[in-house]
Amino acid sequence: MRLYDTSTRAIRDFVPIKPGRVTIYLCGATVQAPPHIGHIRSGVNFDVLRRWLLRSGQDVWFCRNVTDLDDKILRVAAEEGVPWFIVAERNQRAFTWAYDVLGCLPPTVEPRAMGHIPEMIELMHRLIDKGHAYAAGGDVYFDVMSYAERYGRLSNQRPENMRAAADTDTDSAKRDPRDFALWKGAKPGEPTWATPWGPGRPGWHLECSAMATKYLGETFDIHGGGVDLIFPHHENEVAQSQAAGDGFARYWLHNGMLKIGAEKMSKSLGNSLLVPAMLTKVRAVELRYYLVAAHYRSAIEYSEEALAEAASAYQRIEGFVTRAAEVIHDVDAAAPLPAAFVQAMDDDLGVPQALAVVHEVVREGNVALAAGNKEQVARLLAETQNMLDVLGLDPRSPRWRDTAAGGGLHDTVDALVRVALDQRQAARARKDYAAADAIRDRLAAAGVTVEDTPQGPRWELAR
Numbered sequence: 001m002r003l004y005d006t007s008t009r010a011i012r013d014f015v016p017i018k019p020g021r022v023t024i025y026l027c028g029a030t031v032q033a034p035p036h037i038g039h040i041r042s043g044v045n046f047d048v049l050r051r052w053l054l055r056s057g058q059d060v061w062f063c064r065n066v067t068d069l070d071d072k073i074l075r076v077a078a079e080e081g082v083p084w085f086i087v088a089e090r091n092q093r094a095f096t097w098a099y100d101v102l103g104c105l106p107p108t109v110e111p112r113a114m115g116h117i118p119e120m121i122e123l124m125h126r127l128i129d130k131g132h133a134y135a136a137g138g139d140v141y142f143d144v145m146s147y148a149e150r151y152g153r154l155s156n157q158r159p160e161n162m163r164a165a166a167d168t169d170t171d172s173a174k175r176d177p178r179d180f181a182l183w184k185g186a187k188p189g190e191p192t193w194a195t196p197w198g199p200g201r202p203g204w205h206l207e208c209s210a211m212a213t214k215y216l217g218e219t220f221d222i223h224g225g226g227v228d229l230i231f232p233h234h235e236n237e238v239a240q241s242q243a244a245g246d247g248f249a250r251y252w253l254h255n256g257m258l259k260i261g262a263e264k265m266s267k268s269l270g271n272s273l274l275v276p277a278m279l280t281k282v283r284a285v286e287l288r289y290y291l292v293a294a295h296y297r298s299a300i301e302y303s304e305e306a307l308a309e310a311a312s313a314y315q316r317i318e319g320f321v322t323r324a325a326e327v328i329h330d331v332d333a334a335a336p337l338p339a340a341f342v343q344a345m346d347d348d349l350g351v352p353q354a355l356a357v358v359h360e361v362v363r364e365g366n367v368a369l370a371a372g373n374k375e376q377v378a379r380l381l382a383e384t385q386n387m388l389d390v391l392g393l394d395p396r397s398p399r400w401r402d403t404a405a406g407g408g409l410h411d412t413v414d415a416l417v418r419v420a421l422d423q424r425q426a427a428r429a430r431k432d433y434a435a436a437d438a439i440r441d442r443l444a445a446a447g448v449t450v451e452d453t454p455q456g457p458r459w460e461l462a463r
Contacts, residue, residue, distance in 0.1 A: 001056070001346045003222075004297060006230060006252040007154050007238075011348055014251065016221050021059045024050065025212040025249065027225035027233070028064040028110070030204075031091035032072040035098045036273050037291065037302075038258035044288055045255045045296040045349075046224050047104040048391055052345050055337075055390050063215045064107040066092055069114050070204055074190060084191060098275040102288045103392045103399050111211045113202065117193045119210035120202050123244055124182050124195070132243040135197040137173035138185025142205075142236065144178045147243050154238055154252060155231035165232065167203065180236050182206045205236035212241075212248070219247030227254040227297075256299040273302065285400045286311040289393055292351050313359070317388070318395045320362045322458070323369055324381040325396060335382035337390070351391065358387050417448055421457045424450075 001014045016022045026046050029039060043064070053060050068088040077084040092112075100106075124140050127133035132146045144151050148159050164177035168184055171177060181203035186192040192199040212220065225234065234252065241248040260273075278287055281304075290310035294300050325331075338361065344353035361383050368376035388394040395401065420439055427435040440450055444462070451458045 001052075002348055003251055003253060004348050006254050009156065012251070016058070017219060017250065020057070021061065022053050022222065023061045023216040023220035024063065024222045024224060025208070025216055025220060026062070026064040026107075027208060027223075027229055028066050029092070029095045030067040030070055030072065031088050031095060032070070032076050034091055034094035035275055037275060037278055037287070038273075039095070040098050040102060040275060041258050041291050041300070042224070042226050042255050043099050043104050044102055044291045044392075046253075048292055048296070048351060049222075049224075049253070049349055050105060051390050051392060052349065060108070061216060062105075062108045063212065064110050065208060065211050066095075066110060066112045067204065067207060068092065068112045069191065069201060078189075101275070101279070101284050102291070103285065105392075109215050111215065113207040113211065116207065116210050116214065117202065119214050120183075120206050121195050123206065123210050123240070124197075126244040127182070127240060130243065130245070132240070133182055134175065136175075137170055138198045138200060139168060139170060139173060139181055140183035140195075140197050141174055141179040142182055142240050142243075143175060144180070144239075145176055147239050150242070151239050152235065155235045157231065157235075180205060180232065182240065205233055205240065208233075209237050209241040209244075209246075209248070212237075213246055218245075220249060222251045222253055223249030224253045224255070227256055230254060253296075255296045256294075258300045258302055260302050278307075282307060282311045285393060285395065286314050289314040292391055292393075293355055295352055296349055314393070317358060317362050317384070317393075320365050320369070321381065321384060321388075321395050322460075323453070324365055324377050324384075326453070326456075326458070327369070327374060328378045328381050331385050331396075332378075332382040333386065333389075335379070335386055337386055338383055341387050341390075345390065354387065354391070358384060358391075361387070417443065417459050421450070421459065425457070 002011050003014045004010070005012045024046070026042070028043075029035065046062075046064075050060050050062055066088075069084055073084050073087050077087045080087065124133060127142065128135070128140070131143070133140055133142050135141075144159055144162075151159050152162065159178060162178050164171065165174075165180040166177075167181050170185070183195060183197065183206070184200050184203055186199040186201075191201060193201065212223070223234065223237075230252075238248055275287075282290070287307075290307055291300075293310055293313075338357050341354050341357040344350035344357065347353075361380050365377060365380035365384060368380060385394050385396060389397065393400075420443055424436045424439040427433070427439065443450055443459070447462045448459050449462045451460075
C-alpha cells in the first residue's frame with residue numbers, strides 16, 4: 001500500500017511501526033456548531049482508509065479527538081448566555097449522530113481535550129525544560145526560533161517568511177510574534193485550570209499532541225485531517241511534539257476541502273450545508289457515496305446536480321445487488337476482491353478508480369442476470385458486495401438495510417408489507433384486479449413502491 005505523505009510531498013510505501021497493527025490519529029471536530037458535509041467528509045474519507053486496512057488484515061487503533069473548548073465555543077456560549085460545556089455537548093452529539101448516520105465505524109477512542117489537562121501540563125514541563133517554551137504574563141509560548149531548523153517542514157515554509165501567530169490578545173508578551181500559545185492565562189468569565197505557571201486554559205495545538213501520544217504512543221503511524229489544518233495546527237503539533245522528544249506521526253494524510261462557488265466550505269462563510277438538511281435531498285448512503293466518490297485529496301465543488309448524479313450512480317449499483325440477491329441468497333463474504341480494485345485502493349486510496357471497477361462488475365452482473373447465469377451472478381454479487389463493504393456502501397449491510405426500511409425495523413416492516421403483497425397476489429390469482437390495484441395504491445400512499453419481477457413482487461420505500 002502506498003500513501004501520499006504531506007511531510008515529504010510524495011507517495012510512500014506504507015509500513016506500519018508494528019506489523020499487523022496501524023495507529024491513526026484524526027483531528028476531529030471543534031464543536032462550536034453542528035456539522036456540515038465539509039466537516040463530515042474528513043470522517044468518511046478516513047473511515048474508508050480504516051476499512052481498507054481492516055480488510056487487508058490490519059488491527060487498527062483509531063483515535064479521533066473532540067476539541068470541546070476554544071475561542072469560538074466561548075463566543076457562542078456568551079452569545080447564548082449559557083456555559084461553554086452546554087454548547088460543546090450539544091454539538092458533539094450532533095457530530096456523533098452525523099458520523100453514525102453516514103456509516104462511519106465508531107473510533108477506538110474519542111478523547112475530549114478538556115479531559116487531558118494533566119497530560120498537557122506534563123508536555124509543557126518537558127518543553128520548558130528543553131528550552132523550547134517559556135512562561136510570560138500568565139501564558140506559556142512555544143519558542144519557534146529555538147526549533148527554527150525544523151519548523152515549517154510540514155507546510156513547506158521557512159520561519160522568516162511566516163506571519164505572526166496572532167493567537168492571543170497578549171502578543172506583546174511573546175519573545176517573537178511567530179511564537180504560538182501553549183497555554184492562555186485566565187480571563188474573567190472563562191473556565192480555568194491550575195498550572196505551575198498560573199490558571200488558564202490550553203491552546204488549540206497543545207491538545208492534540210497530548211491526546212495523540214497518550215493513546216497511540218510517542219510515535220504512531222498516521223496523523224490525518226483536512227488540508228486547511230496543515231498550517232498552523234499540524235505544523236505546531238509536530239514542532240512541539242518532536243521538540244519535546246516524541247517521534248510523533250510517521251505519515252501525514254490530508255483530505256481536500258468541500259467548496260461552494262470556489263470558496264472553502266466553512267461556518268464563517270455562512271454557506272454550510274448541514275447534514276440533516278442534506279438528508280432531505282438524498283438518503284444517507286447516497287450522501288456517503290457522494291463524499292467518497294472523489295479522491296480524498298481532491299477538492300469537491302458542491303452542486304445539486306453532482307449530488308443527484310451520485311445518488312443515481314449508487315442506485316444503479318443498489319439495483320443490481322437487490323435483483324441478484326433475489327436469485328442468490330448466500331453471498332461468499334470471503335470471495336477475493338477484483339485485482340483492479342485492490343490495485344486502486346493500494347494506490348493512495350484510489351476510490352474513483354475502485355468505484356469504476358464496481359460499476360464494471362455491476363454491468364457484467366446485469367448481463368449475467370439477463371442471461372440467467374446463476375453461477376456468474378453469484379460470483380459477481382459476491383465481488384460487488386465485498387467491494388462495497390470496503391467503502392461502507394453495501395446496501396445489504398444492517399446499516400443501510402435497516403435505515404431504508406424504518407430505522408432498524410427491517411424485518412418487521414418486511415413482514416407487514418409481505419402480508420399485503422400476499423393478499424394482492426391472491427387477488428390477482430382470482431382475477432380481482434380492482435382489489436389488487438387497491439392494495440398497491442394503499443401501499444403507495446404509505447410510501448411503499450412495489451415492482452413486479454419474475455421472482456415475484458419487490459418493494460422498497462419511495463424515494
